[in-house]
Amino acid sequence: xxxxxxxxxxxxxxxxxxxxxxxxxxxxxxxxxxxxxxxxxxxxxxxxxxxxxxxxxxxxxxxxxxxxxxxxxxxxxxxxxxxxxxxxxxxxxxxxxxxxxxxxxxxxxxxxxxxxxxxxxxxxxxxxxxxxxxxxxxxxxxxxxxxxxxxxxxxxxxxxxxxxxxxxxxxxxxxxxxxxxxxxxxxxxxxxxxxxxxxxxxxxxxxxxxxxxxxxxxxxxxxxxxxxxxxxxxxxxxxxxxxxxxxxxxxxxxxxxxxxxxxxxxx
Amino acid sequence: xxxxxxxxxxxxxxxxxxxxxxxxxxxxxxxxxxxxxxxxxxxxxxxxxxxxxxxxxxxxxxxxxxxxxxxxxxxxxxxxxxxxxxxxxxxxxxxxxxxxxxxxxxxxxxxxxxxxxxxxxxxxxxxxxxxxxxxxxxxxxxxxxxxxxxxxxxxxxxxxxxxxxxxxxxxxxxxxxxxxxxxxxxxxxxxxxxxxxxxxxxxxxxxxxxxxxxxxxxxxxxxxxxxxxxxxxxxxxxxxxxxxxxxxxxxxxxxxxxxxxxxxxxxxxxxxxxxxxxxxxxxxxxxxxxxxxxxxxxxxxxxxxxxxxxxxxxxxxxxxxxxxxxxxxxxxxxxxxxxxxxxxxxxxxxxxxxxxxxxxxxxxxxxxxxxxxxxxxxxxxxxxxxxxxxxxxxxxxxxxxxxxxxxxxxxxxxxxxxxxxxxxxxxxxxxx
Ligand code: SF4
Ligand code: SF4
Numbered sequence: 001x002x003x004x005x006x007x008x009x010x011x012x013x014x015x016x017x018x019x020x021x022x023x024x025x026x027x028x029x030x031x032x033x034x035x036x037x038x039x040x041x042x043x044x045x046x047x048x049x050x051x052x053x054x055x056x057x058x059x060x061x062x063x064x065x066x067x068x069x070x071x072x073x074x075x076x077x078x079x080x081x082x083x084x085x086x087x088x089x090x091x092x093x094x095x096x097x098x099x100x101x102x103x104x105x106x107x108x109x110x111x112x113x114x115x116x117x118x119x120x121x122x123x124x125x126x127x128x129x130x131x132x133x134x135x136x137x138x139x140x141x142x143x144x145x146x147x148x149x150x151x152x153x154x155x156x157x158x159x160x161x162x163x164x165x166x167x168x169x170x171x172x173x174x175x176x177x178x179x180x181x182x183x184x185x186x187x188x189x190x191x192x193x194x195x196x197x198x199x200x201x202x203x204x205x206x207x208x209x210x211x212x213x214x215x216x217x218x219x220x221x222x223x224x225x226x227x228x229x230x231x232x233x234x235x236x237x238x239x240x241x242x243x244x245x246x247x248x249x250x251x252x253x254x255x256x257x258x259x260x261x262x263x264x265x266x267x
Numbered sequence: 268x269x270x271x272x273x274x275x276x277x278x279x280x281x282x283x284x285x286x287x288x289x290x291x292x293x294x295x296x297x298x299x300x301x302x303x304x305x306x307x308x309x310x311x312x313x314x315x316x317x318x319x320x321x322x323x324x325x326x327x328x329x330x331x332x333x334x335x336x337x338x339x340x341x342x343x344x345x346x347x348x349x350x351x352x353x354x355x356x357x358x359x360x361x362x363x364x365x366x367x368x369x370x371x372x373x374x375x376x377x378x379x380x381x382x383x384x385x386x387x388x389x390x391x392x393x394x395x396x397x398x399x400x401x402x403x404x405x406x407x408x409x410x411x412x413x414x415x416x417x418x419x420x421x422x423x424x425x426x427x428x429x430x431x432x433x434x435x436x437x438x439x440x441x442x443x444x445x446x447x448x449x450x451x452x453x454x455x456x457x458x459x460x461x462x463x464x465x466x467x468x469x470x471x472x473x474x475x476x477x478x479x480x481x482x483x484x485x486x487x488x489x490x491x492x493x494x495x496x497x498x499x500x501x502x503x504x505x506x507x508x509x510x511x512x513x514x515x516x517x518x519x520x521x522x523x524x525x526x527x528x529x530x531x532x533x534x535x536x537x538x539x540x541x542x543x544x545x546x547x548x549x550x551x552x553x554x555x556x557x558x559x560x561x562x563x564x565x566x567x568x569x570x571x572x573x574x575x576x577x578x579x580x581x582x583x584x585x586x587x588x589x590x591x592x593x594x595x596x597x598x599x600x601x602x603x604x605x606x607x608x609x610x611x612x613x614x615x616x617x618x619x620x621x622x623x624x625x626x627x628x629x630x631x632x633x634x635x636x637x638x639x640x641x642x643x644x645x646x647x648x649x650x651x652x653x654x655x656x657x658x659x660x661x662x663x664x665x666x667x668x669x670x671x672x673x674x675x676x677x678x679x680x681x682x683x684x685x686x687x688x689x690x691x692x693x694x695x696x697x698x699x
Binding site for chain 1: 280281282307308309310311312313314316318330331376380384390392393394404407410414422423424425426428429431435515516523674
């Protein structure tokens with residue numbers, strides 16, 4: 001039998017949902033265990049083996065001073081590092097602190113902020129070390145996650161489809177929520193992978209897979225505003241679980257400026 | 268002469284999230300027992316301020332990937348309480364079904380992959396599966412059915428997308444729910460077999476004197492409810508929650524701890540609390556099984572929480588079957604509302620215990636203030652106290668064995684350390 005792939009899974013600031021997406025593989029999990037050695041997966045196994053690893057999956061964002069060192073150490077122990085989920089690829093929902101008053105945030109939640117170690121920003125792994133592939137989603141899709149592991153096992157180039165959620169809707173014959181129901185939807189800008197579930201449930205996409213490859217963000221926001229949506233209504237869509245993905249961050253900031261300009265002209 | 272000795276053991280494993288335990292001994296007498304949750308603060312309560320109330324169920328779900336439904340339910344119910352939105356029975360039943368999915372998924376994960384390996388000395392559920400292939404396969408299939416419920420009702424199992432203030436974005440079609448019935452029927456029988464299997468485990472003899480707290484309803488096993496009950500015979504309204512229980516911060520942990528305000532004593536939340544208070548409200552199969560399995564009621568042995576989880580899974584399958592069999596698609600999927608300045612609170616029973624939320628909303632429907640009290644922070648103090656009682660007879664053992672025994676006990680509470688982000692190392696310091 002060939003040697004098993006040594007897999008390491010490491011967690012930073014996150015909700016554990018992306019790791020759970022692997023445990024959610026259920027039946028495939030037992031098959032996977034035949035091919036892969038879970039050398040570092042503390043959530044599932046108390047056997048912790050040290051590196052080097054063949055493949056490391058990182059969940060979570062960099063948000064404490066200790067994280068800065070730890071990610072460097074992990075990078076040195078693997079030749080292939082893949083980030084999984086919006087936290088690891090874009091800083092996650094906790095990146096909503098970026099640009100806010102960090103001291104005030106600490107005081108709001110904790111009576112003794114002096115006990116805490118926290119950075120003022122939550123940042124993606126790729127800001128700190130080189131990353132071989134970024135798997136999107138909040139959470140990642142179990143099928144895509146298995147695909148990545150299988151790509152590594154078979155020495156294939158990592159790849160997942162990079163078209164938009166909007167195109168998946170068309171492929172699945174889902175009635176467009178924007179056109180038919182007037183609901184603002186980020187589907188045209190968001191990378192596919194979820195199976196277009198929000199439109200399937202009659203709601204707009206809030207971008208949990210992050211911006212897709214080629215986006216015409218301004219075109220979409222202009223159209224939504226012409227269609228009667230206020231800038232203020234669109235801001236939370238962009239400043240969400242992928243708030244720090246550059247395309248979403250830029251648009252969120254632009255909408256904020258527009259909103260305050262509108263507020264001033266009303267007065 | 269006094270000799271000091273410190274033992275460090277690697278990260279606590281098979282829990283959701285990471286953290287540390289520090290035990291210090293002075294001449295073999297326990298001095299300090301500190302559960303250190305090394306959380307990377309994520310500041311949910313801070314960034315919720317100024318967000319539209321519609322965003323709250325999706326945002327708070329991201330606190331925990333293992334129990335997102337609990338966060339969606341507590342937050343939706345709290346905001347609906349503020350706006351006085353009455354949820355019709357049919358929609359409420361669908362929410363219960365969604366919660367059944369989460370309990371089944373979360374409990375089966377913990378029972379099979381996280382806690383069961385301890386009773387056989389294996390390092391993981393996958394390793395246990397080599398020796399008990401049928402049991403672990405059955406457990407994974409049960410877990411999968413929980414996920415299927417979440418997918419049918421919410422699109423996906425982690426952070427489902429269908430819950431909104433006032434109800435759901437879309438209710439399932441009749442055939443979507445009916446398609447679940449055959450698997451649910453299989454699941455009910457399988458869950459009964461699983462619970463029998465677990466009841467044969469060898470449980471350490473460790474009985475605690477608990478003040479158990481959960482939602483307590485007169486007529487149904489709790490997911491939702493307005494009244495809290497304690498095993499000391501007290502009850503209080505969910506609206507008084509923060510007058511009875513408060514969070515406070517200790518230097519050794521970045522997750523807040525909680526205790527009862529008046530007595531400053533710890534309490535235990537979760538399956539043992541629910542089952543001791545409410546097993547009379549179980550569905551018939553779970554009720555009957557609770558009497559037949561090898562357990563003394565009231566049960567105050569934390570290691571037997573795994574059995575309480577098994578019984579709750581049986582109950583959840585019965586509940587889910589009943590809901591699916593009686594389902595008629597409601598005419599409206601959600602109740603319309605007008606935002607206005609108001610305050611609302613609610614508690615629901617997450618797999619790990621009571622999850623309390625409170626929100627202040629302004630006239631425009633923006634969140635002004637949010638308070639979230641998760642079960643694991645409420646259990647933290649109790650876990651430390653239990654370790655204190657559990658440790659003395661073990662102290663003659665080697666340090667790594669003591670450490671393993673402590674880990675086993677901590678794991679039995681299914682602490683969701685990932686309701687924050689943490690790093691748990693165990694260190695024992697001996698001063699002789
Ligand atoms: S990306 Fe989303 S699901 Fe994944 S860990 Fe972060 S918050 Fe959780
Ligand atoms: S439709 Fe958009 S927000 Fe919804 S799950 Fe898919 S990517 Fe995420």
